Amino acid sequence: MPFTESITVPNDRFRSFRIGSLAILLVNQNDEWRYTSWLGDAPELPDEGHIDDLTEEYEWIRWDNAEGDEKVQLAPAFPELPLIARPHGIINIPPKGSALFHIGIPASVKILAECAGVMTPLASLPTQSLSKTWHGNQHKGTPCYALRTNARRRIEKLQCYSNDIICQVDVQNSSDEVTSFDRLYLETDHLAIYSKGEQLWASACRIKVKEAGEKFTRIIFSNTPLAPANDSTRLVEPAHGKTQKSSLFNVFTSFKDVLS
Amino acid sequence: MLLDSFLLAQSTASADSFDSLIQALPSWIPDWARAKWLVKAIATLLILIIGIPIIRFITTRVAKATSKRLNVSASMLMTKAAKYALYVTLILGVLGIFGVTPTAILGAAGVAGVAIGFASQTSLSNVISGLFLIGERPFRIGDLIEVNNTTGVVDSINLLSCHLRTLDNKMVRIPNETLVKTMVTNISRHPIRRVNLDISVSYDEDINTVTRILKEEIEKHPLALEEPAPLIMFKGFGDSSLDFLVGAWAQQSDFLGVKNGLLQAIKERFDTEGIEIPFPHITLATGKAAATIPAAKRGD
Numbered sequence: 076m077p078f079t080e081s082i083t084v085p086n087d088r089f090r091s092f093r094i095g096s097l098a099i100l101l102v103n104q105n106d107e108w109r110y111t112s113w114l115g116d117a118p119e120l121p122d123e124g125h126i127d128d129l130t131e132e133y134e135w136i137r138w139d140n141a142e143g144d145e146k147v148q149l150a151p152a153f154p155e156l157p158l159i160a161r162p163h164g165i166i167n168i169p170p171k172g173s174a175l176f177h178i179g180i181p182a183s184v185k186i187l188a189e190c191a192g193v194m195t196p197l198a199s200l201p202t203q204s205l206s207k208t209w210h211g212n213q214h215k216g217t218p219c220y221a222l223r224t225n226a227r228r229r230i231e232k233l234q235c236y237s238n239d240i241i242c243q244v245d246v247q248n249s250s251d252e253v254t255s256f257d258r259l260y261l262e263t264d265h266l267a268i269y270s271k272g273e274q275l276w277a278s279a280c281r282i283k284v285k286e287a288g289e290k291f292t293r294i295i296f297s298n299t300p301l302a303p304a305n306d307s308t309r310l311v312e313p314a315h316g317k318t319q320k321s322s323l324f325n326v327f328t329s330f331k332d333v334l335s
Numbered sequence: 336m337l338l339d340s341f342l343l344a345q346s347t348a349s350a351d352s353f354d355s356l357i358q359a360l361p362s363w364i365p366d367w368a369r370a371k372w373l374v375k376a377i378a379t380l381l382i383l384i385i386g387i388p389i390i391r392f393i394t395t396r397v398a399k400a401t402s403k404r405l406n407v408s409a410s411m412l413m414t415k416a417a418k419y420a421l422y423v424t425l426i427l428g429v430l431g432i433f434g435v436t437p438t439a440i441l442g443a444a445g446v447a448g449v450a451i452g453f454a455s456q457t458s459l460s461n462v463i464s465g466l467f468l469i470g471e472r473p474f475r476i477g478d479l480i481e482v483n484n485t486t487g488v489v490d491s492i493n494l495l496s497c498h499l500r501t502l503d504n505k506m507v508r509i510p511n512e513t514l515v516k517t518m519v520t521n522i523s524r525h526p527i528r529r530v531n532l533d534i535s536v537s538y539d540e541d542i543n544t545v546t547r548i549l550k551e552e553i554e555k556h557p558l559a560l561e562e563p564a565p566l567i568m569f570k571g572f573g574d575s576s577l578d579f580l581v582g583a584w585a586q587q588s589d590f591l592g593v594k595n596g597l598l599q600a601i602k603e604r605f606d607t608e609g610i611e612i613p614f615p616h617i618t619l620a621t622g623k624a625a626a627t628i629p630a631a632k633r634g635d
Contacts, residue, residue, distance in 0.1 A: 159561075159562075204557055205557065206554070206556070206557050206558075206559070206561055207557065207558055207559070207560050207561070207586070207589075208560050208561035208562045209527055209560045209562050209563065209584065209586075211526075213525050213527060213563070214525055214526075215526065216526060216527070218560075218586055221561045221562075
């Protein structure tokens with residue numbers, strides 16, 4: 076993963092990056108940052124070079140910068156929309172029971188570049204194509220991304236790529252009834268991103284179901300991931316600041332009523 | 336006759352008060368500046384200069400106050416009502432300078448009102464319909480609606496009519512009465528919408544294969560929602576085709592993107608898989624084949 080400290084791209088030079096199926100070409104030219112990206116098929120590009128080496132015409136997205144602005148940083152980020160994760164099949168959690176799930180979230184790449192001396196976010200680009208889904212009913216709801224890989228009980232079974240952020244979710248059934256877990260709606264705004272080795276991790280979260288079918292479910296965010304990543308390094312702070320607790324609307328909402 | 340005498344009496348009373356006002360002016364003001372018409376003109380100008388900004392200020396405050404508590408349409412209506420009421424008051428004030436009192440105007444309006452009432456039944460109906468629309472709220476400003484085969488975005492809801500901006504940027508004025516009487520379809524009320532596509536394939540094709548391909552293409556489209564689940568229905572046997580209904584859900588903002596994208600993706604996939612999309616064939620016959628068939632003679 077090229078998520079590193081800032082690097083320098085001097086004037087009239089370019090750098091290219093490849094993260095998962097995402098390819099990025101970034102140029103510093105004429106007091107401008109110019110970048111273009113491809114998801115999937117991308118042209119073969121050297122890692123860095125002089126702009127005269129770029130023979131093809133690209134469709135650039137341009138940002139004004141000042142003379143002497145050279146710093147660039149790529150940082151991991153969560154996708155822009157909340158996420159829907161599913162287990163391999165419906166899992167029933169008995170009263171007072173709990174179940175730990177591991178979820179692989181495809182990271183986005185945030186491009187930060189120096190503009191008049193200030194590191195400015197230029198873009199947040201997904202490393203995988205994500206398909207949209209809907210959390211709610213036909214009258215109201217929230218657009219989300221559907222995760223292509225299933226939430227798994229054991230981390231070894233999680234189909235995970237190096238550009239995925241692993242999030243551990245501990246579901247605790249504090250109610251006196253069985254809770255069926257068929258889908259998880261996850262807002263990532265309060266999650267921090269950590270790294271351990273080549274792998275990215277998110278803050279662990281615990282969901283407490285106090286009453287079966289309750290409208291609001293309590294979610295508690297941990298300061299670190301759980302083992303084996305509890306000694307990882309924090310890379311990115313939560314987008315909406317640090318919080319310990321949050322109420323998620325209908326975390327376990329079923330879509331049975333949608334088509335009825 | 337009675338009304339004329341009434342207006343004359345009111346006008347005389349107002350003129351008397353104006354005369355006393357002119358006499359009360361300071362002595363240093365020259366005689367030429369004491370001309371009644373000049374004083375009246377200055378007073379009118381002063382009322383307009385002070386009154387119009389005050390009206391604008393008040394209507395702005397009303398708009399701000401109502402926009403917090405009411406929806407856009409009701410807020411707009413309240414603001415307009417306040418604006419009209421204030422301007423009527425201002426005009427009455429100006430007319431008062433020239434000796435026309437509100438009582439006189441209302442008296443005249445009472446007589447004229449009966450005649451105007453008969454003539455303005457349609458307008459009144461539109462006003463009342465407008466109030467029903469505000470109360471019932473079948474649509475709001477910014478909604479995409481369809482009325483009598485006209486589709487457009489609601490630009491404004493007024494006392495007499497609603498203005499639609501069609502998708503090709505024409506303005507259509509629809510009387511409120513029409514909107515109450517006819518069927519109105521609000522296309523953008525709900526956040527998600529189903530994209531319905533009619534797909535036909537040749538009778539030679541396998542129904543299960545076609546269904547699988549259609550499902551895969553919806554799953555592949557990044558903007559087509561996974562949930563609610565898409566609908567793929569075998570509709571039946573057409574004249575020369577097997578007919579399917581494909582329904583994929585999309586957010587309102589993605590509707591056109593999903594529709595165009597899916598149609599293109601399905602066509603390309605059918606081409607790759609060798610699935611035939613039938614189309615009507617017309618055979619042109621010329622020469623002998625096109626000659627009229629002779630009718631058989633009786634007894635033949």
